[in-house]
Amino acid sequence: MRKIYQGFLRIEAVLAGVFLLLMVVMMFTGGVARLMRMPLNWTIDIATWSFAWSVFLCADIAWRKDLLMSVDIVAERFAPPVQRALTFVNYILIAGFLIYLAYSGIHLSWVSRARPFQGIPWASYSWVTLSLPVGAMIMLVTTWLKFKAFLAGPSAPAEL
Amino acid sequence: QAQDTYTLRFNHVLGPSEPFHEGFLAWAEAVSERTGGGLTIEVFPSAQLGVEEDIIEQIRQGANIGQNTDAARLGTYVPQIAVVNAPYFVDSNEEAFALADSPSMIAWQQQLADEHGLKVVCFDWVQGDRHFFTNSEVRTPDDLAGLRIRTPPAPIWQESIRALGAAPTAMNFGDVYPGLQQMAIDGAELVYPNITAGNLYEVLDYAIETAHIKLVNFQVVSSQWFNGLPEDYQTALVEECRVAGQETSAVMAEAAQAAKQTLIDEGMTIIDDLDLAPFREAGMAAYEALGLTEARAQVYAEIGKD
Amino acid sequence: MLIVIIAFFVLLVIGMPVAFAIGISGALFFIQYPELPFTIPVQVTVSQTQNFSLLAIPLFIMAGNFLNHSGITEQLLKLASVLTGRLKGGLAQVSLALSALMGGVSGSAIADAAMQSRMLGEPMMKRGFSSGFTAGILSFGSVLTPLIPPGIGMILYGSIGQVSIGRMFAAGIIPALMLWLALAIAVWITAHMRGYQPERQTRPSLGELGGALRAGFWAMLFPVMLLFGLRAGVFTPSEIGAFAVIYAVFVGALIYRRLRTRNFIDALEGSLGDIGAVMFLIAVSAILTYGIVLERVPETLANWIIGLTDDISVIMVMIAVGVVVAGLVIDATVLIIMLTPIFLPLIRSLDGDPVHFGVVFILAATIGNFTPPIGAAMFAVCSVLKTRVSDYTRESVPFIIAVVAVTILLVFVPQAALWLPNMFFG
Ligand code: NA
Numbered sequence: 001m002r003k004i005y006q007g008f009l010r011i012e013a014v015l016a017g018v019f020l021l022l023m024v025v026m027m028f029t030g031g032v033a034r035l036m037r038m039p040l041n042w043t044i045d046i047a048t049w050s051f052a053w054s055v056f057l058c059a060d061i062a063w064r065k066d067l068l069m070s071v072d073i074v075a076e077r078f079a080p081p082v083q084r085a086l087t088f089v090n091y092i093l094i095a096g097f098l099i100y101l102a103y104s105g106i107h108l109s110w111v112s113r114a115r116p117f118q119g120i121p122w123a124s125y126s127w128v129t130l131s132l133p134v135g136a137m138i139m140l141v142t143t144w145l146k147f148k149a150f151l152a153g154p155s156a157p158a159e160l
Numbered sequence: 161q162a163q164d165t166y167t168l169r170f171n172h173v174l175g176p177s178e179p180f181h182e183g184f185l186a187w188a189e190a191v192s193e194r195t196g197g198g199l200t201i202e203v204f205p206s207a208q209l210g211v212e213e214d215i216i217e218q219i220r221q222g223a224n225i226g227q228n229t230d231a232a233r234l235g236t237y238v239p240q241i242a243v244v245n246a247p248y249f250v251d252s253n254e255e256a257f258a259l260a261d262s263p264s265m266i267a268w269q270q271q272l273a274d275e276h277g278l279k280v281v282c283f284d285w286v287q288g289d290r291h292f293f294t295n296s297e298v299r300t301p302d303d304l305a306g307l308r309i310r311t312p313p314a315p316i317w318q319e320s321i322r323a324l325g326a327a328p329t330a331m332n333f334g335d336v337y338p339g340l341q342q343m344a345i346d347g348a349e350l351v352y353p354n355i356t357a358g359n360l361y362e363v364l365d366y367a368i369e370t371a372h373i374k375l376v377n378f379q380v381v382s383s384q385w386f387n388g389l390p391e392d393y394q395t396a397l398v399e400e401c402r403v404a405g406q407e408t409s410a411v412m413a414e415a416a417q418a419a420k421q422t423l424i425d426e427g428m429t430i431i432d433d434l435d436l437a438p439f440r441e442a443g444m445a446a447y448e449a450l451g452l453t454e455a456r457a458q459v460y461a462e463i464g465k466d
Numbered sequence: 467m468l469i470v471i472i473a474f475f476v477l478l479v480i481g482m483p484v485a486f487a488i489g490i491s492g493a494l495f496f497i498q499y500p501e502l503p504f505t506i507p508v509q510v511t512v513s514q515t516q517n518f519s520l521l522a523i524p525l526f527i528m529a530g531n532f533l534n535h536s537g538i539t540e541q542l543l544k545l546a547s548v549l550t551g552r553l554k555g556g557l558a559q560v561s562l563a564l565s566a567l568m569g570g571v572s573g574s575a576i577a578d579a580a581m582q583s584r585m586l587g588e589p590m591m592k593r594g595f596s597s598g599f600t601a602g603i604l605s606f607g608s609v610l611t612p613l614i615p616p617g618i619g620m621i622l623y624g625s626i627g628q629v630s631i632g633r634m635f636a637a638g639i640i641p642a643l644m645l646w647l648a649l650a651i652a653v654w655i656t657a658h659m660r661g662y663q664p665e666r667q668t669r670p671s672l673g674e675l676g677g678a679l680r681a682g683f684w685a686m687l688f689p690v691m692l693l694f695g696l697r698a699g700v701f702t703p704s705e706i707g708a709f710a711v712i713y714a715v716f717v718g719a720l721i722y723r724r725l726r727t728r729n730f731i732d733a734l735e736g737s738l739g740d741i742g743a744v745m746f747l748i749a750v751s752a753i754l755t756y757g758i759v760l761e762r763v764p765e766t767l768a769n770w771i772i773g774l775t776d777d778i779s780v781i782m783v784m785i786a787v788g789v790v791v792a793g794l795v796i797d798a799t800v801l802i803i804m805l806t807p808i809f810l811p812l813i814r815s816l817d818g819d820p821v822h823f824g825v826v827f828i829l830a831a832t833i834g835n836f837t838p839p840i841g842a843a844m845f846a847v848c849s850v851l852k853t854r855v856s857d858y859t860r861e862s863v864p865f866i867i868a869v870v871a872v873t874i875l876l877v878f879v880p881q882a883a884l885w886l887p888n889m890f891f892g
């Protein structure tokens with residue numbers, strides 16, 4: 001199980017990296033092509049599509065590595081048992097929010113599948129919209145693992 | 161019996177100083193007055209509620225939201241409607257208003273409402289003639305060859321501009337000023353008041369009066385929401401939309417003249433003595449490319465245009 | 467909306483990551499409006515990732531990472547150390563100068579600050595500056611970014627408010643220099659109080675200088691090319707971000723021969739977390755913004771202000787304070803789009819100067835992004851530098867004093883903004 005999860009994390013990082021590099025290459029190619037008076041409109045389309053997917057994959061990576069910022073000034077002044085209770089509440093609320101994003105994101109992708117991406121008749125915008133519910137589901141898994149580690153006690157490292 | 165009250169939140173991408181915004185406010189006031197406050201319209205300028213495509217999706221899901229849009233975007237749902245956005249389709253505001261009585265147009269709007277949940281309230285809102293605004297002199301379609309002209313990011317629009325000879329470059333309106341300044345593009349195709357509204361005369365030299373598209377705007381709301389309104393409210397909404405739209409279209413024509421004068425004062429060169437025949441001829445290629453030849457013939461027969 | 471705002475602060479206090487606090491409280495709004503589709507929060511969040519001007523942010527974050535691994539940053543800093551090494555707090559002054567020079571290239575204060583934190587943060591901390599001080603100087607150095615032409619904020623303000631963009635560009639220059647001076651003084655005072663030692667005691671020899679200049683040629687060419695590409699040039703801000711990445715890879719692999727497969731992957735991997743932290747926050751902030759717009763909160767605020775006074779300077783100060791508060795969660799660019807149509811007519815009706823107001827307004831919107839306890843750009847910097855918000859808050863006090871003093875000065879001395887445009891345009 002742990003091995004499968006590690007493999008999955010590799011795939012996630014590779015995909016996010018590929019999307020980012022794709023953005024770089026597309027934006028650069030688009031600029032150069034326009035300079036040479038051969039404007040390519042599809043470079044922007046690929047770049048913005050990659051943008052959406054990279055953002056929500058990277059969001060999970062940031063969440064797993066504890067890079068999402070929080071305001072620590074107040075929370076750290078509470079007594080340790082209170083802090084623990086608050087952390088518990090945080091995980092529950094975050095999980096609820098992620099479930100909502102996943103559910104309504106899939107719903108939206110389905111009901112608005114007729115919406116074209118950048119006006120291109122054969123490309124549905126749902127392929128962009130899906131990036132958020134997919135990202136939310138991965139973040140839900142991350143939240144679950146963080147939560148398990150939290151319940152196991154402060155000394156137990158998360159299996160991330 | 162207590163009357164239900166209804167609210168429509170109406171979004172548009174134009175700035176609050178543009179005549180269209182005033183027009184929407186006038187529409188809102190007339191509707192509110194006629195329904196005794198039963199139906200109010202809150203107008204949100206500058207795309208405050210969101211980008212046009214997002215709003216249209218919200219409308220399709222039944223929200224009490226409206227949007228000012230164009231035939232090219234509606235054409236992604238019912239392709240024939242896009243004909244209104246094609247080169248040299250109508251020649252005057254009166255012709256544009258007459259489209260409302262065309263049975264084909266009525267049928268396409270019905271399809272839009274039944275199959276996609278988008279109710280066109282009215283489309284008597286003519287923004288005006290779109291011209292080319294460039295940094296080099298243009299007299300024939302050949303002069304447009306190789307010029308990178310900013311167009312709205314919609315394939316239908318790009319096909320029309322390509323037919324006229326230029327290289328369409330998709331870009332948001334907000335990027336046009338820096339794009340011109342940085343020579344990322346060679347020009348744009350817009351209506352006169354856009355140029356003054358965006359201070360684009362600071363970075364443009366020529367106005368080429370090609371009048372290649374008469375831009376007609378459509379006011380859309382959710383058909384589900386519209387059908388839930390009392391009948392007299394529906395009538396008030398539609399009729400006042402037409403009145404306000406036709407008045408605003410006249411204001412826009414005057415605004416175009418005023419804007420043109422501003423551009424002259426700001427030192428832009430206006431080319432208004434073009435031979436349009438080669439442009440019109442070139443524009444016909446767009447109907448072919450977009451498969452709109454038949455739609456054009458059909459509507460022309462109905463409104464008695466050749 | 468009141469419930470939403472209370473929920474937001476409660477969630478912050480219990481230590482929830484800001485991105486989730488924004489998303490959850492913002493989503494509460496939709497429970498109050500059952501007639502709105504429940505999919506709107508998802509839709510507006512995704513829409514942020516289709517916004518062309520936000521596309522610059524990940525590209526510049528990547529550029530920062532690749533510049534480090536290519537050796538460009540190191541050469542640039544070696545040169546800086548030769549030139550300014552005898553100053554107390556020399557590297558902090560260099561960072562400030564780089565902020566000022568490269569500011570505006572990305573068109574986004576958040577992108578600038580994130581890139582520069584990645585580039586300059588570690589070297590500064592290695593030289594003994596605390597992480598809070600480093601984060602503070604890199605953040606507030608980016609406050610002058612939007613005032614240097616061609617700032618996106620100025621273009622948006624000019625287009626939406628029908629104010630000459632050329633005038634706006636000219637009007638930003640002197641205030642930007644004033645900010646630079648004020649921040650440089652703040653750095654100088656702090657460096658003296660802390661006793662930050664100069665890096666070197668002796669004047670550099672000509673040979674040393676020549677060597678540093680030669681080795682640093684490709685590194686120096688980088689900011690020059692960025693500036694040239696944008697100002698004289700041909701690229702949009704996002705394209706320049708892409709260009710910067712490619713330039714860093716090219717110079718790192720072929721000229722400095724430092725960039726190999728291993729650190730190419732390191733640079734890319736480092737970018738993933740940075741981008742996730744910054745962009746997720748910006749993306750979900752659209753959920754909160756939707757409710758603010760729908761309930762016309764800014765209009766209510768504007769009417770309330772008019773009811774209190776008709777003194778133009780006081781009104782400008784009040785608007786600036788309001789905008790700084792709004793900058794807690796909303797990106798400066800979004801604020802400008804949202805608030806220009808509301809506040810500018812107010813200023814015009816009181817015979818205020820739209821150019822003068824524009825400079826103050828754009829500055830305030832940007833400051834809000836960097837001021838603690840919350841600020842989209844502040845979070846970007848803190849997350850890249852792994853700095854705690856409490857450290858950042860404590861250490862940025864001198865910089866906050868500096869930028870607030872300049873802003874107040876600008877309100878009461880319109881000539882600071884208006885002198886240049888009036889000279890250029892009459
Ligand atoms: Na900076």
Ligand code: NA
Pocket residue numbers: 790793794795833834835836837838839840841842
């Ligand atoms: Na702030």
